[in-house]
Amino acid sequence: MNRGNDDDGKRAGDAPDDAVEAWAAPTVAADGEVIAYVPLPGSKSLTGRELILAALADGPGTLRVPLYSRDTDLMVEALKLLGTGVEPLPGKNPYGPDLRVTPAAELTGSTSIECGLAGTVMRFVPAVAALALGPVAFDGDPYARKRPMRPVLDALRALGADISDDGRGALPFTVHGAGSLRGGRVEIDASLSSQFVSALLLSGARFTEGVHVVHTGDRLPSVPHIEMTLEALRARGVQADSPAPGEWRVKPGPIGAREITIEPDLSNAAPFLAAALAVGGSVTIPNWPANTTQVGDQLRELLPEFGADVALDGGTLTVTGTGELRGVKIHMPDAGELSPTLVGLAALAALPRPDGTPGEGSEITGIGHTRHHETDRIAALVAEINALGGRAEELPDGIAIHPAELHGGLWHAYADHRIATTGALIGLVVPGIKIDDIASTSKTLPEFPKLWHDMLSRESDFDPVATGTDVLAEGVAGGAHIASGLGRIARGFLEGI
Numbered sequence: 001m002n003r004g005n006d007d008d009g010k011r012a013g014d015a016p017d018d019a020v021e022a023w024a025a026p027t028v029a030a031d032g033e034v035i036a037y038v039p040l041p042g043s044k045s046l047t048g049r050e051l052i053l054a055a056l057a058d059g060p061g062t063l064r065v066p067l068y069s070r071d072t073d074l075m076v077e078a079l080k081l082l083g084t085g086v087e088p089l090p091g092k093n094p095y096g097p098d099l100r101v102t103p104a105a106e107l108t109g110s111t112s113i114e115c116g117l118a119g120t121v122m123r124f125v126p127a128v129a130a131l132a133l134g135p136v137a138f139d140g141d142p143y144a145r146k147r148p149m150r151p152v153l154d155a156l157r158a159l160g161a162d163i164s165d166d167g168r169g170a171l172p173f174t175v176h177g178a179g180s181l182r183g184g185r186v187e188i189d190a191s192l193s194s195q196f197v198s199a200l201l202l203s204g205a206r207f208t209e210g211v212h213v214v215h216t217g218d219r220l221p222s223v224p225h226i227e228m229t230l231e232a233l234r235a236r237g238v239q240a241d242s243p244a245p246g247e248w249r250v251k252p253g254p255i256g257a258r259e260i261t262i263e264p265d266l267s268n269a270a271p272f273l274a275a276a277l278a279v280g281g282s283v284t285i286p287n288w289p290a291n292t293t294q295v296g297d298q299l300r301e302l303l304p305e306f307g308a309d310v311a312l313d314g315g316t317l318t319v320t321g322t323g324e325l326r327g328v329k330i331h332m333p334d335a336g337e338l339s340p341t342l343v344g345l346a347a348l349a350a351l352p353r354p355d356g357t358p359g360e361g362s363e364i365t366g367i368g369h370t371r372h373h374e375t376d377r378i379a380a381l382v383a384e385i386n387a388l389g390g391r392a393e394e395l396p397d398g399i400a401i402h403p404a405e406l407h408g409g410l411w412h413a414y415a416d417h418r419i420a421t422t423g424a425l426i427g428l429v430v431p432g433i434k435i436d437d438i439a440s441t442s443k444t445l446p447e448f449p450k451l452w453h454d455m456l457s458r459e460s461d462f463d464p465v466a467t468g469t470d471v472l473a474e475g476v477a478g479g480a481h482i483a484s485g486l487g488r489i490a491r492g493f494l495e496g497i
């Protein structure tokens with residue numbers, strides 16, 4: 001099996017295992033628990049969309065509490081290279097400044113865009129480049145060249161774009177922007193990624209005829225992310241709808257300039273909330289939106305399957321667990337992004353109980369498309385769990401986990417932030433796990449190692465009253481502002497820090 005990210009089967013950027021400076025995952029002792037308050041930075045998916053819409057808008061706009069991460073930095077850089085102004089605003093956000101985005105009078109090409117490993121950059125920006133004048137070359141990390149692009153490139157061609165590539169239907173390619181794009185009706189097979197559809201919709205209002213996208217495949221993953229795209233467009237006054245399942249329309253017209261506050265990243269909440277289940281105790285996340293299109297909101301239904309108690313009270317989400325996990329049978333095509341964390345919980349549910357009785361098996365299915373994420377997530381998770389002594393099995397569209405004991409060892413991240421955080425989650429319970437590339441979490445949450453340690457730290461410097469007052473004084477509703485007081489109330493006996 002190919003467990004790596006490079007052509008030769010080695011992991012991207014990998015060195016021999018013994019030469020890697022690995023991150024020792026902290027472990028909580030069997031009689032310990034976690035009690036923590038974890039304010040999280042903004043959503044990757046919302047920040048990426050709002051940057052694009054702000055760049056295509058009819059005037060300057062503002063993004064409050066945007067995410068700062070590798071993916072969103074690459075998005076900012078891409079849009080700047082096309083002529084967009086993106087400037088930091090003064091303020092006191094803990095994770096980085098608000099942004100003022102000034103659309104280009106005319107988008108300009110004759111540039112090269114670096115996509116890293118970001119699906120949102122490689123799928124969403126080519127349509128923007130088609131509206132620019134001049135060639136725009138796209139490339140990315142070695143593994144990014146394996147992520148599917150053909151459906152979106154062919155759809156853009158059908159809508160009038162001139163795109164040259166080497167015939168593989170992947171990075172690298174060049175969009176020869178003509179300053180405008182005809183648009184109209186287009187058929188696309190988006191069974192490998194919802195991002196193909198979002199890519200066409202996000203820029204669609206700026207196509208001369210708008211866009212009418214018809215999905216032709218037999219399945220469609222990550223549907224809530226398409227709903228997020230439609231909502232973001234409608235919030236800017238664009239007429240965007242879904243006239244039938246698998247069909248979406250965006251009318252041509254102006255994209256309104258707005259001041260948008262980015263919600264915290266609810267998918268990045270997953271490993272933190274899961275920690276309460278893994279070791280017992282409770283984890284609280286502030287600024288949980290009452291209404292959201294983020295798929296991470298499904299954690300409120302998914303975590304109770306493993307035995308969690310979940311309470312959403314006045315915008316604060318608390319997950320409480322006992323440390324004893326149930327096995328699950330979950331089919332989750334909408335929320336593949338959450339599946340690595342849930343597979344990690346399933347591996348913990350499969351551990352023998354303290355009284356020596358076997359743990360419970362699990363099946364997580366509907367996630368075949370995650371083979372096309374930052375790595376083949378099904379292959380990677382199965383390989384890493386089995387390397388620790390587990391009994392995980394690849395299914396055509398998911399993973400089965402059978403009862404087994406786990407031992408410590410080196411956990412490979414495959415340059416995938418969510419595989420890295422899954423290793424950290426398992427490491428809370430299984431001593432001696434090291435993650436080879438914890439820096440891969442910078443893709444969407446550069447603060448992960450610090451927030452993880454803070455979650456487990458004994459002291460508390462969180463003063464909710466003072467922090468809340470700061471937020472109100474700044475007049476900011478929601479977002480990660482409240483993170484100025486990192487809550488760290490942990491009981492129990494921490495090992496490995």
Ligand SMILES: O=C(O)C1=C[C@@H](OP(=O)(O)O)[C@@H](O)[C@H](O)C1
Pocket residue numbers: 044045046119120192193194195198221222225336337369
């Ligand atoms: O549009 C987006 O922001 C995303 C869509 C989903 O992609 P897929 O449809 O490829 O799963 C999701 O998994 C990814 O993390 C972000």
Ligand SMILES: C=C(OP(=O)(O)O)C(=O)O
Pocket residue numbers: 117118119120337373374418444
């Ligand atoms: C699939 C993911 O990322 P991308 O946007 O690169 O597809 C993810 O963050 O889980």
